[in-house]
Amino acid sequence: MDANLKKLFPFALKYKKHIYLNIFFNIFYALFSTLLMVSMIPTLKVLFGDTEKVYTKPKYGGIAKSKAYAEDFLNYKITTLTDENGLKWTLLFVISIIIITALLKNITNYFASFHVTRLRTGVLRDIREKLYNKIIHLPVSYYSERRKGDVMARMLGDINEVQNSFFQILELVVREPLTILFSIITMFIISPKLTLFVFAFIPISGFIISRVGKNLKAKSVSAQHENGVFISILDETLGGLKVVKGYNAENSFISKFNDSINRLLRLSNSIGNKNNLASPLSEFLGIVTIATLLWFGAQMVVEEQSITSATFITYIALAYTILTPAKAISKASYQVKTGLAAADRVFTLMEQENTITDQVNAIDKQTFEDKITLENINFRYENENVLKEFSLEIPKGKTVALVGQSGSGKSTIANLLTRFYDVNEGVVRIDGTDIKDIKLESLRNLMGLVTQDSILFNDTIKGNIALGKADATDEEIIEALKIANAYEFVKDLPEGIYTNVGDSGNKLSGGQKQRLSIARAVLKNPPIMILDEATSALDTESERLVQVALENMMQNRTSIVIAHRLSTIQKADTIVVMHKGKIVEQGNHEELLAKNGTYSKLVSMQSFE
Template identity: 70%
Template sequence: MENIKKIIPFVLPYKRNAIWNIIFNILYALFSTLSFVALAPMMQVLFNETRKVTTKPVYQGIFKITKFGEDYLYFYITKLTDTKGPEFALLLVISIIIVTFLLKNLFNYLASLHIMHLRNGVLKDMRVKLFNKIISLPIGFYSEKRKGDVMARMLGDVGEFQNSFFSVMELIVREPLTIVFTIATMFSLSVKLTIFVFLFIPVSGFIISRLGKNLKSKSERAQAESGYFISILEETLSGMKVVKSYNAEGRFSKKFSSSIDRLVKLSNSIGNKNNLASPLSEFLGIVTIAVLLWYGGNMVLVDHSLKGATFIVFMALAYNILTPAKAISKASYQVKSGMAAAERVLSILEFENPITSKKNAITKNTFDDTIEIKNINFRYEEENVLKNFTIAIPKGKTVALVGQSGSGKSTIANLLTRFYDVNEGSITIDGINIKDLKLESLRGLMGLVTQDSILFNDSIKNNILLGKEDATDAEVLEALKIANALEFVQNLPNGIETNIGDAGNKLSGGQKQRLSIARAVLKNPPIMVLDEATSALDTESEKFVQIALENMMQNRTSIVIAHRLSTIQKADKIIVMKKGEIVEQGTHTELLALNGTYSNLVTMQSFE
């Protein structure tokens, strides 16, 4: 019920469809019963058992409307039989049956039409909200979750959740009302026979409920396994070159097959129970009908307490309970698997994002003075990656961070952009703590160029426009020129409109990196963060990219994280890091003179 309450806000925009669906389902349930009740007059006309009503009935109020309607019908049947013959009376009751079945199916269609709009609308809104939540979550969330599992929740679990919820809607309106109307009519025909039927219903319900045991836990495991195999697929496609170069196709195929085998076993187990629910409920219903035939047949043939035509209608009504009963049993199974999916979807929607803008966060569009990192400590798990780290970066200066892998250089970039938050200490821009700035405002002040050139399967132009959506073609070309990329782009078949393929795989590493730089140039932020921007490039590509970086950093505050020391020799200050602490700082010349850690790093790279 808690999960159902949480989906209610998604339904509210479509409450009109929900209300009409309920109204049409009520009418469907009513006419579903009336369509069988209409068989009674036909049977009575056929067997010449029609109750004679010779006086036109008088309406005596809403509480006696059922008897008034019944007497009115029999009055016309009696009149037609007497004046025109029984065949005309038969034609009348057949017409009534046709009309009731027509209305029943019309209301069924209208109910389905509204539930379709409701279902699709909720599915759309839920996926949009889930996607917005996914892209708002911090980077740290995805270091703990498999991307494939998140995709499975977006693609599969949302659909499962949606289907289960609307099964509940049908469950609580149409089918129960059909049963209620049918049972009420059965009581009006024979109280004794109806009570006899109800002796068997609890037994059937108990047997069916036993089938559903453990279904929710199995559904949770199946959905988790689905996320796992999508992860394998996503990782395999992303790392296809590595898979093939190491002849690891067999290993990944085995890994994928094992996951699929586990999923199939779980799906078969769940499917067996789902598939058994409907035929079992029908079989138990038929057993009830068979016992009813014996008991009711005795009432007709032996003690004559029930008319044959009435008994046939009663049997039709009893069978009419089977269809909604089957639907209820099937829906209850869907609800169990759907609630397992709901918990997986809601766990993301309800995940509390620790990195958000404060209520009264400040908007800042300019950088005027200094970035200060004061006594910060940071840890991903238990051990500190940065320890009492302090530096100041004046406006217009270039500060480089160097050191061995794992020294905490890239962590600084993650903290400056608030991909993560510091555990202790503070980072300020012009004296304002970055936690007090709006996230959009903070990131608007910064341009980020990472080691991995993250490009999208789109045109060069659209990739660069991420930096400034409303930029003109002339501005795009100018950014490409500054990034030292204009020449190779103009030589492509469609220039800036050329599609660069998945992750930019149609381009070389150096070309991709220069497009990343062009994107940052177009954004034109006052602060530039370069995180190992040239470490993945060959020497020739590095020269092109280095020229682009120097062009971009002119008259701009830059934080350069570098492994290759040749790229940072012109920096105003070089910070040498080791195990999260500053061991040396100064210009290139000053640090060489110290003959310490930096000098050793330079010597090692020169030797290499």
Template identity: 65%
Template sequence: MDDNLKKLIPFALKYKPNIIWNVVFNVLYALFSSLGFVMIIPVMNVLFGEEEKVTKLPTYNGIWELKTYLNDTLYYYVNYLTEQKGAAYALYLIISIIIIIFLLKNLFGFLGLQHLMKLKTGVLRDFREKMYAKIVDLPVSYYSEKRKGDVMARILGDVNEVQNSFFAVLELIVKEPLTIIITLGIMFSISWKLTLFVFIFIPISGLIISKIGKSLKSQSARAQQENGYMISVVEETLTGLKVVKGYNAETYFKNLFTASVNRLYILTNKIGKKHNLASPMSEFLGIATIAVLLIYGGTLVLQDGSLSGGAFIGYIGMAYNILTPAKAISKASYQVKNGSAAAERVFEIIETPNVIRDTEKSIAINSFNDKIQLKNITFSYDGEQNVLKNFSLDIPKGKTVALVGQSGSGKSTIANLLMRFYDVENGTITLNGTNIKDIQLFALREQLGLVTQDSIMFNGSIADNVRIGKLNATDEDVIAALKIANAYEFVQHLPDGINTNIGDGGGKLSGGQKQRISIARAVLKNPPIMVLDEATSALDTESERLVQDALEKMMQNRTSVVIAHRLSTIQKADVIVVMNRGEIAEQGTHDELLAKNGTYAKLVSLQSFES
């Protein structure tokens, strides 16, 4: 079995009873499948008058003579019934037994599939849960280089492919091989000479099929990657639909999608051709072998006399019975190739080490009672160009520290580092004197509230979006938070109030409304430290005034880190830090910085701000 598929075994072992019962029912299926064709032999012999004349009920002499015992017992009763009630009665009885045997065969097949289904759906559920948990746990930095559509393709399409392939292997190693082995054993006992031809056919067939499917894994991997790219194009188009339409870029994105679809079309056809070739090729090889068996077996019946006509017909039936599992095995081998490529992509995510995680030494904290200290921080996103350079800053408890500066000066990076979306490369960030790398992530983020420049909304009600700040909050709590954020004034006039659905990404709300909902979320969480990353950037003048008033109330007796582009929003900050290319250019209060007539004063004059 492929190494990637072997990694699925722990998932399957959770459903051990289903596996055991599947194997038991498959063994019975294989046994009754072969017995059904064995019973054809006495029917033919009765019709041709070739049945063995056994007049005495045989005695059991051990397992080594089991075949002879069963054969003689069967013919004893056939002979007895023929003499007592006529050949027709014996024939009808044997046919009834055959019907019962095939009924049992299909019953056991059904029961085996039922347990396989429970195993498949259970593993699929657990696998998706594991995959989603990993996707959520991985740090933000992981997705800066990954397409979201590709990740979506892996958790949706690739996981399905892995599931189908893994359980094709289960059938491959139990049901179909057992059917072939038991049937071959019976065929060998009937005529070892004829069975030699079958043993020649199997390796030849396997060799041809393996040659056809040799390149299937690499083509499947390329197809799955292309599928991920195609989903990415769709996801990005829908996310940026206003930009696409506003810039008349529909043709460009249509061409991107069409090119991807065409590449997928070519790859899928190549894979499909090899899939489609497997079944007819194995069947043709099987029929060719049966043709040889008919020629040689006919000689044994007609000239040699070492094989009865009934036994020969039953033998041919069993030879044909091998074709179905042989075709299933060849088909499953192709699925395994596909699944191996898909499993590789899935486990690439599952096995990605999470560099931002708790360790055995991580401690929990319940409060913030000292200060945040950033000491000699150096950080870069790409490992080359430093966004922060030897940056140091103290943020005392209860104080409001504002970060200002031109775009790209590193303001938002500080928010990312405080939240541990990214980890510092050099230097330390401490909370209450403890390095935040040594604090449990959950405990750290419980102390922090975040309002970002981009108001992240989820498809659901306003209440659902606000409750992310505190999942067990009541409607009264939600309304109180909305009032503080000056959002309830518009929410109360919506058709369903706080239960109004805001659409995908909050598409039914304006930018200012979404931002106020985002602020209400942080208000509801009520953390001791608030990080505001351009929190008022999306607001019009009136909304800005309302929200700024709400923020000032919220920041009273609270530690706040305010990243601002509009300088009018931070004039009351205890400390204003002016940043330039990852370093502190100057810092002080609003009045102190104006008096210096430096970088801050220039920024103020550019925004026509009056002190």
């Protein structure tokens, strides 16, 4: 059994009631499908006048003689009805058998479909829930190495493919095979000789169909990968539309997108051709079998007279009935191969190891009492160290600013403190406790983060600010906005704090978005604040307004400020000057200016108001 099928079972077993009921109704569907064909025999016999006259009500002689008893009893009823009421009532009786059997077949079909739908939609929901849970808990480092569009394709397209293909397995192993089985049993009862002749064709048909489906799974994997590529291009285009237009790069992106969808077109056509061939191929092979049966069986009817015309017509109808489930099985088997490829991608992501998790005995730390220390930190994103033997102490209540050229490792410090990444060597401690020994949730509860990129979600202003405090009142939201100097523009919006900011906050200016990000951190009110170039997106006036707010917010609070504009960190207790992952200078603003070193050069390169 395929490994991905085994992985799907735990999801399906949650809905085992629906599985059992689907199987139950499918069994009866298959039975009534066969009986519907068999019920044609008495009708045809009445029309052809071939009904055997039986005037004595037969007695049941056990299972071994049940076929003879059923035929004799039906003939007895037909004989009685014809003699008492005439041919019209007899026809009405035999036709009513067909109608009742057809009704029962379709009722069982409905209930079988009802329960498989509950199974499919339930499992789809559960897989999406588990996959999203995995996606949101995987470390930031995982996504820095992969296309976002590929992850989206697995969540959207691949899971749907799993749903659409795998749950045909119930029909693949229950409904269709049973329909074929019941039909063949009935055919064997009618004529063992003809049925053995049919069996000779089944292995040949199966071999031909399996050859057509070869390599289908490999092509499906390629198609699903390409689907992720084109979703990535679309996502990047929408995210960077201003840059694309500003650099007249529309044609370049159109070309890249068209190349991807053309590759997908070729793969999809190849897969579609094989899928589309399954049904007509199986039908053609079935028709060849039936044509041969007509030639062979006609001799039994005309020459040997070992089978009646009505029975032979029903036999041919049963043989043709096998074609529909046979086509369904061949088509479903192809789709299952596509589903296996999709499931492999889904479970690969779902089973991705999360390298940043809570230790077994991690503590729940609620307060920050003393200091943060970074001891002999080495960290690398790929091969070369970004931080080299880096050590720093940040006492409680102090503001420590990190400055330096781009690539010096400033933002990496923020990533390590919040455990978005883990150190390669060395240790980060809070109050003497390794942050790896603190529960992630409680560690991040101690910290507020304002990033250079003001990240807002397609929600109201209140919804965005209340991320860190879901039960915040309107008054608390407004107070946080005032501290961040954001309420001055929010109060003028049509719906105030209930105004939707649009996708990524695109209804607001850069400065407004950043002030809302600061308000979000203010509302959380953590003991440790990390500001990663928090004022870099602000104009001069907004920066002045926010700087005052930040200074008020940082009073009696431990703050790590990563700054590009040196004007924002002159009042810091300690300024750490970094270069290529190392500390080259350390002190307050006046002390560093007096040294006339790296910091002094950085200051001279920037003009202060």
